[in-house]
Amino acid sequence: MTEKYRKILHMDLDAFFCAVEELKNPNLKDKPFAVGGSPTGRGVIASCSYAARKRGVHSAMPTVQALRLCPNLILVSSRHREYSQKSKSVMQILADITPLMEQISVDEAFLDVSDLPEESVEIARNLQKRIDLETGLPASFGVASNMLVAKIANDFGKKLKGGDSYPRAIQVVNPGQEADFLKPLPVEMLWGVGPKTASRLKVNGVKTIGELARLSDEFLKIHFGNNGQFLKNNALGIDTRPVENYDEMKSISQEMTFDQDISDVDIVIREIRKISEKLGFRLRKNKLMAYTIKVKIRYSNFKTLSRQTTLQKAIDQDSIIFDHAQQLFLNHWDQNFSIRLIGVGVSQFLEGEKQLSLWDTQEEKESKLLKIVDSIKSKYGNDVINKGSSLKKGNG
Numbered sequence: 001m002t003e004k005y006r007k008i009l010h011m012d013l014d015a016f017f018c019a020v021e022e023l024k025n026p027n028l029k030d031k032p033f034a035v036g037g038s039p040t041g042r043g044v045i046a047s048c049s050y051a052a053r054k055r056g057v058h059s060a061m062p063t064v065q066a067l068r069l070c071p072n073l074i075l076v077s078s079r080h081r082e083y084s085q086k087s088k089s090v091m092q093i094l095a096d097i098t099p100l101m102e103q104i105s106v107d108e109a110f111l112d113v114s115d116l117p118e119e120s121v122e123i124a125r126n127l128q129k130r131i132d133l134e135t136g137l138p139a140s141f142g143v144a145s146n147m148l149v150a151k152i153a154n155d156f157g158k159k160l161k162g163g164d165s166y167p168r169a170i171q172v173v174n175p176g177q178e179a180d181f182l183k184p185l186p187v188e189m190l191w192g193v194g195p196k197t198a199s200r201l202k203v204n205g206v207k208t209i210g211e212l213a214r215l216s217d218e219f220l221k222i223h224f225g226n227n228g229q230f231l232k233n234n235a236l237g238i239d240t241r242p243v244e245n246y247d248e249m250k251s252i253s254q255e256m257t258f259d260q261d262i263s264d265v266d267i268v269i270r271e272i273r274k275i276s277e278k279l280g281f282r283l284r285k286n287k288l289m290a291y292t293i294k295v296k297i298r299y300s301n302f303k304t305l306s307r308q309t310t311l312q313k314a315i316d317q318d319s320i321i322f323d324h325a326q327q328l329f330l331n332h333w334d335q336n337f338s339i340r341l342i343g344v345g346v347s348q349f350l351e352g353e354k355q356l357s358l359w360d361t362q363e364e365k366e367s368k369l370l371k372i373v374d375s376i377k378s379k380y381g382n383d384v385i386n387k388g389s390s391l392k393k394g395n396g
């Protein structure tokens with residue numbers, strides 16, 4: 001077996017809150033300004049422009065101190081709703097190209113793009129362009145074979161750019177170069193090295209990651225216990241953690257990879273119906289109702305896209321899942337490409353038994369019917385499920 005490297009991206013928006021403010025007020029461009037609390041009281045800086053950073057201002061600094069360092073600092077009060085909307089738009093762009101997206105903060109995420117055919121640096125460049133085009137926000141990327149190195153590469157790339165404006169950096173560390181890349185960097189740039197560990201290392205003459213990597217196992221064991229080996233692995237640029245999509249875990253989904261690429265819409269829709277019925281069954285079995293329905297389409301060229309819709313009311317009925325999933329698919333399907341994989345998912349759950357109303361709407365009738373069908377399914381297994389539902393639905 002040939003060794004296969006993972007392709008991991010770390011995305012970090014540049015001075016995120018400030019960038020959003022600048023979209024609103026272009027006069028702020030290249031000026032020292034900051035989003036933060038008032039200098040009276042105990043306000044702190046939440047985000048500051050690169051021009052302000054050059055004058056020593058940084059986030060989490062008390063506003064009073066920031067103004068002392070930079071008297072002409074322009075203070076802008078924060079608008080969190082706006083930031084979170086922008087953040088969602090950016091994360092949606094990332095999720096569009098792969099479901100293997102792990103958001104770690106409002107403006108940072110990891111992507112595992114190993115499955116995509118393009119070079120990772122090209123993917124980063126395209127994403128950077130798309131984020132800029134669709135949201136107006138500057139983003140930087142670290143590109144490496146694991147999360148640890150991708151994140152540090154990004155931090156490094158941003159620092160390297162400097163300047164009064166947004167770095168928009170893309171920093172690549174090629175597979176095999178991880179340890180060499182990390183070697184000259186200060187130990188503080190490693191995960192798991194807080195101020196305490198850093199000062200302990202410094203006392204022992206260790207300032208760079210390379211020096212840390214050279215320490216003996218015994219020395220590490222004595223000074224850092226079980227954490228020692230972890231530190232050493234990190235210093236060597238070894239990190240095997242998978243990119244995990246936590247949102248995905250809070251959802252129920254199922255996908256189907258076709259034996260051959262499909263361009264016949266009916267076949268895909270038949271599959272969407274099958275999956276929708278299975279999802280409905282699982283929702284009801286777990287007494288869950290979902291607000292959001294999602295479809296994922298992967299084309300023959302591996303380009304992957306997911307689209308979702310959120311309903312006013314939580315649902316657990318097969319037909320509603322199917323209707324929306326089908327609609328999403330038809331609205332977003334690019335007919336120039338044949339389809340390799342189709343997936344449907346539901347998320348944003350409302351838990352607990354639903355209330356029965358006095359009047360049976362069409363939906364409630366279906367709910368009751370489905371309850372009976374489900375009890376049969378549970379008893380007799382999956383073969384009956386499909387027969388049952390196709391009988392119920394007829395050929396229509």
Ligand SMILES: [Mg+2]
Nearest residue numbers: 012013015107
């Ligand atoms: Mg950022």
